[in-house]
Amino acid sequence: MTNHISQKLEERDRAGSTRKLLATNGLVDFVSNDYLGLSRSKTLFDRIKGYDYSKEVNINGSTGSRLLAGNSTSAQNLENKLAHLFKSEAALLFNSGYVANLALISCVPQRGDTILYDSLSHVCLKEGAFLSKANRFPFRHNDCEDLEAKLKQATDNVYIIIESVYSMDGDLAPFGDIIELAQKYEAKIIVDEAHSTGLYGDAGSGKLCALGLEENLFARVHTFGKAMGVHGAVVCGSKELIDYLINFARPFIYTTALPLHSLFSIDAAFDHLSENIELQKISKEKIFYFNSLFNQKIGKNENMLRMESNTPIQPIVVPGNARVKSIAESLQKSGFDVRPILSPTVKEGSERLRISIHTHNTEEEIAELINELAKHA
Structure with a gap:
């Protein structure tokens, strides 16, 4: 070794x-x-400090996973708020965007299904695909002709994985064309909105909401450690999807939940951005x-x-x-x-x-x- x-x-x-x-x-x-x-916003920092911590017992750490001692009314209230903000039926908090993507992609596609991911996708998307045991193939970056060629060969349930803003090239996905292909071949789209959250949309709801395309998607992952200036992430999708993740997403089930301070920080960051x-x-x-x-x-x-x-x-x-x-x-x-x-x-x-x-x-x-x-x- x-x-x-x-x-x-x-x-x-x-x-x-x-x-x-x-x-x-x-x-x-x-x-x-x-x-x-x-x-670096002192105004946001003071806003976070101003929250009332007295209603929760565990004010420093969550003490366990959400399925054990780590759940709280604050976490559930925040998820409801985020679901509304991101125009989604339901939402589930995760400790980071990396963990959220890993959890979502590793447990939803099954053996025999097909994952098609943009070749410039973040490593957490690729690792999630690897862990899923589904068939997985990259398509050339933002190349819808290459994507369609692979869609024609795909088997069982098909998942197209893209980012709204790509972290190394700074460009956007061709959303309209990809949605059209997904509808044609009955594929589901998963979008990582890590570098879009906060920068676009009402109150920072992201590029897809800003374009009014959120209803065409199977799931979105919004990350708070970038433009929102705090930490954590959320998966947005149907209530059925969120219930499935609670039951089968190992990175959710076996991870100690976000502490109360992180929950208040996320809540405060979106309120602050709405006002600014x-x-x-x-x-x-x-x-x-x-x-x-x-x-x-x-x-x-x-x-x-x-x-x-x-x-x-x-x-x-x-x-x-x-x-x-x-x-x-x-x-x-x-x-x-x-x-x-x-x-x-x-x-x-x-x-x-x-x-x-x-x-x-x-x-x-x-x-x-x-x-x-x-x-x-």
């Missing part, structure tokens, strides 16, 4: 793709998923400013190629692990927290700087970042 560990680490070192934990306190944030700045919905507009303005300035200062450049994205996720492709790491380190020395995304996390040759644009980034900070990037173009 020791030899195996050493060998795998040496392989990563040779490829220049070894991961290390990095603390960059004091740098300008261009890396986090805190798109709307809610994780202009943050969505500010986000769009900052993204437009970044894109416009990048095109002016750097433009189309094969050594530093900005992928088209109108979301806060702005990928700048810088081929090669060594080069992208070097540029990221230079940016950090200049005061900007920008991290490299290395292969094998992304395809070799598409290594990138994954820049996140936030409402709290000033135009001056954005301009200074682009000036620094231009030095390496």
Whole structure:
């Protein structure tokens, strides 16, 4: 085992793709998923502190799974609120988006069923598919012709798995075309709304609700650790689906539930966003400013190629692990927290700087970042 560990680490070192934990306190944030700045909001922090904890016995930890000691009226009230907010019949809380996706996809499709997932799906979606024992096949990213070809070969119950906003490319799924294919081939659609929740829709209900397409979906997963600035996740779907997950989703059954503070944080975050919905507009303005300035200062450049994205996720492709790491380190020395995304996390040759644009980034900070990037173009 020791030899195996050493060998795998040496392989990563040779490829220049070894991961290390990095603390960059004091740098300008261009890396986090805190798109709307809610994780740093003192107003939201004070709102969460103002909740009444006296009605619950366990105020620090939930003390068990939801099926044992971990359930509470606060959890059930929050699920009812979220179901209404996300225009869903029912909702079920999970400790994270990773766990929610893993639970949903691993236990609903059965042996003999078919899962078709976008090739750029997050690893938790792929691992859920693997654990389900269903037949599973990727289709080319956002390629509906490839998806249809695989739908024609699918067996038994068919599940199409996509994301609303893709975390590495920052682009959107072709929702209308995928829904049309799903209806044609009687497939069910599961959507991970992790990078959409908060940014779109009334009170942050996500892209699918904003487009009025939520009724065409089998299930959605909304994550709160990104634009909502807190923690946790929820699966939205029919009451029958939620009852099934309660009975068969192992990551739900055997996991200690979210503590009361997390429940209040989620509740407060959506109330806060409802009262400050202009943050969505500010986000769009900052993204437009970044894109416009990048095109002016750097433009189309094969050594530093900005992928088209109108979301806060702005990928700048810088081929090669060594080069992208070097540029990221230079940016950090200049005061900007920008991290490299290395292969094998992304395809070799598409290594990138994954820049996140936030409402709290000033135009001056954005301009200074682009000036620094231009030095390496």
